[in-house]
Amino acid sequence: MKQVLESCLTATINGETVRIQAIAPTTTLLEYLRQSGRVGTKEGCGDGDCGACTVALMAQGADGKLHYQAVNSCLIPIGAIAGRHILTVEGIANGCLHPVQAAMVQTGGSQCGYCTPGFIMSLFAAYYDGTVNDACVEGNLCRCTGYLAIRRAASLVASSPVQDVFRDRLAQTATELGEVSYDGAQSQFYRPTQLSEVLALLQQHPNATLVAGATDLGLDFSHHRKSYPVLVSLEAVVELNFMHQTTEAVEIGAAVPLSHIEDRLRGVFPSLDEMLYWFAARQVRNRATLGGNIGTASPIGDLPPVLLALDAELKLASAVGERTLPLANFFKGYRQTDLQPGEVIVSCKIARTIAPGAVRRLSQSYKIGKRGTDDISIVAAAFCIDLDEQNQIVHARLAYGGVAATPVRAIVVEQWLLGKPWTAETIQQAKSHLKTAFTPLTDLRGSAEYRKLLIANLFEKFFVEYP
């Protein structure tokens, strides 16, 4: 790790090398773009929720190759773009309109036009991946069009694109993320590549904050305008960016973005697939990491219930060494975890084996929000039931988010279920137990009563769907 802090960052924006200096590394990419006169990119919320600020970041995909990834520039600390390539709406018309731009003009995909640059960049990124569909613009809000004209535009460019300069550029750019040590406006930003360096930095700077995808922490930069004296980015750390699959288990590095998990683990854990499908939207999943989702310890984080139901195990590391611990023991209280100062989440391991004596496993997850797409859960639930030949329950996991101060399992009900037959009658009894298992709160997303009803009803829904 470089000991000398650089006072300047370089990045490539629309093919042009830019030197960024004297600004805090927590300045968002969106702020930087607009302040530097690149006002095509808009701010609709500054919260990661509207997609108006979407830009395309060249980043490694699950296949290890570079892709254009749609990301919310309002959540990206400028430090994170060091050494990287960004394309904005101003940079994709190469003499004439890009096909996605032309399609949007043709179908009337813009009305007021304020959301349009974001849609264009989401479509642009998807265009080179051959994934132009509704899902690629789920994270883009439009208040004018009702989306139908945008969908028509998307269908015009859905087939695979030709070889063009943008595709060429992907092939010509290096994939490795280098290390960064930047100091701007009295704030430091480190992007080490080795876990040992991370641990050393945490020793050196007790006030350091870890940042991965910044989809959670980014709200502090963008919305709450908080400053952080020292940020340590985990994005480039080799030991945190791996995925390991055997027939026994899957181990996922803490810094692996959710979109990689989506791609690489599809079909392995149905409940994980399902939850990732409902998790935020494309721009956020391109950045958000598993470690960040666990690290925030939010009671409404969506992956913890899934991982709890699958008995996931965490690996943590600090300067004194490594330890493992069941995820169930990690959450200590509202936004409190067992993570010690100087400690980092390294990975999360999920066993693929079912309980001894069981012949089949039923497992699924559910997420209920006010809006189906890209919403925070009112209640999230994940269930895992192993049955023996007699259809008796030999293993039960019922995990929830949004019902207590931390993601939790309904352990009492799990134990009660053991040995019971997987029948409607059992479910009805379990439901009545579930109704009293937690004392959820009323908040702006839903009432305590609604949550209680969901806790019980979701389990019955699971039974109905997986009899």
Add this chain to the structure above:
Amino acid sequence: MTTVGQRKSHESATGHVSGKALYTDDQRQPIGMVSLYPVTAPHASARITHIDVSAAYGVAGVVTVLTAEDVPGENDTGVIIRDEVLFPTEVISYWGQAVVWVVGETETAARLGADRVVVHYEPLPPILSIKDAIAANSFQGQPLVVRRGDATTALQAADFCLTGEVEMNGQDHFYLETQASWVIPDGEGNYQIYSSTQHPTETQVIIARVLGIPNNRVVVTCLRMGGGFGGKESQANPFAAVAAIAAVKTGRPARVRLRRSQDMTLTGKRHGLLGQYQVGFSQEGHITALDVDLYADGGWSLDLSPPVLLRAALHVDNAYYIPDIEVRGQIVKTHKTSNTAFRGFGGPQGMVVGEEIIDRVARFLGLPPEVVRERNFYHGEGATNTTHYGQEIFDNRIACIWSQVKANANFAERRIEIAHFNQSHSYKKRGLAITPVKFGISFNKTQYNQAGALILIYTDGSIQLNHGGTEMGQGLHTKMLQVAASALGVKIDRFRLMPTSTDKVPNTSATAASSGADLNGQAVKDACETLKARLAPVAAKLMNLDAPEDLVFEDGWIYSRSYPNDRIRFEQVVEQAYNDRVSLSATGYYRTPNIYWDAATSQGRPFYYFAYGAAVSEVEVDGFTGTFKLRQVDIVHDVGESLNPLVDQGQIEGGFVQGMGWLTMEELVWDAQGRLRSDAPSTYKIPTISEVPEHFHVELLQRAAQEGVIYGSKAVGEPPLMLAMSVREAIRDAIAAFGAVDFVPLASPATPEAILWAIESVKARSGAKSGVAESLLVSPTV
């Protein structure tokens, strides 16, 4: 070839998709521009006991702090009455109200300065709901009554009588571009304002009032808006006004741009509304009498609430003839943001009450709701085709649209299919509904129904087009270009559409009430006619013809009908006109004829005409969670002879989805202290693409030219929003299928939670577990 009627892309579409279209806050900042940031009150209702701004000056970059003392003119931005203090000094009227504004070299400096300002408050108990306001006798404005016949007597005489109420949520506009205004002083006492405003003239008038200077010293320009939807009709004014005060005080250009949560906390929304009714009806479902009280939540000040309430009262009938009817309306005063115009302007709220009543009657009688809807349509001539405010519906297109959309949607077959589906599914139910829309077009305030245009032809034949309307995405500028190109007989690319500016067209009306194209289109056409009349003799002389009236202006050429091959270029005529000293600029003007309104009796012809539509929606509701999925939408809508089918279809689709958001997921949550908790898109959920079904079919009513309107077209901005009532009614239909009851109350918005409670209620009252009785759905279809 005329450009009117073509599927032209938005005139700024290329700018939109390439990021080159500039919005107010995208402009290159003038040197020395300062930014403003508000100090907001942490109470919904309080007395201000002390304001100390001195600490703000300790922050580097703070230029000054604006307080009431800095207001050179009147400290009030009220638009109908003066009840909207800009810098409150005595009381706080809603949570988040701006008390003072800090001016900084940068937004950050202003924000940090704002953190240092000390304000002391003595909290008072706030009024936060319509019912609390009614109980506290907290009203504003005048009560209104619209009546026909004698509802009281008719209710007594009715076969059946039901009483009920329905309350609906407001709606945040959630325009993607938040409020933004720039004010640039010229140092000579004049101010150039760039504002994201739907009503530049009013913004001008308010700034002049607040600065205490004549209107002619203030020029307000609107480049374009990143969405308005009514939210920038009056609500842009206060922010432009504080920026103007900053410009006066500092002598420097000043800017205000709200962050999203500020915008949501500070600005008014669609009015929440409570409707309480008594309805009388016959065994066949004919509504014979209706008595309704409407209470609109005006928020802390009057703003535009009176006309909003009036429009609600004039749309309770929707498409239905009700012989004896009395509608009373009041505006309650609460400690919330001052509610304002929002697409439909009260009409949607009134119509939701009307549709609620229809459904209530239908389920009570065990009739399919669509049958009761049909039986009550306005029809025939005379009384049965006349609204409760005395306007005859001379061009009633409801029945025609209704049968067309039913056929398009295969309504009858799907009714049966859905009944079967519901019989075989206990935990999921589908619902189907069809609802009509009849929406009155014109501003209720008669004097707003006028417009102006200014066309400037330059000697090279290029043209600047100015009109009084603003562009917020609705495609008005595109349509105006089409109108001008057609009327002047030149190609569209000859024009530059100018930003809307009060120094080009003065005394304009808000671009609102769906009337932008109707009014400005006529004014643009008028200006074109004037110019053509001046150019024709010049052309005739050039071509040695003696009948200028015989000339045709087409595609940049001018020729005589009698000798079409002998033609002359438009620019040649223009050049000659200049040489002949013929004026090449003209204003145009229009006022809507034949409309009048008697406010004392609430009778008249407030609307020039009506826009019609109908929609069929199908949903599937999950009985475990209350979540729903919109499966299919079919729409037939009447836009007259469309000026631009691409734009009009966009308005219909966008309006529908926005209405669906209002009715199903956009929940404004205030806490017990009166603080808006859903103040960001993370908590306030507008529809995404995934809420919009694949099958979404829109058809424009064909051969629908509207007499007396620009090129036979019709207004389209607002009416489609109300087509989304079909989603709410389809959800209700699905909920009903979870049991057998004669009444299915459903909160609005119909969030998953609201739906689940409605299902639970249906199940409980049916005294049976789910999936027992589907009597309603198996009843004969029509």
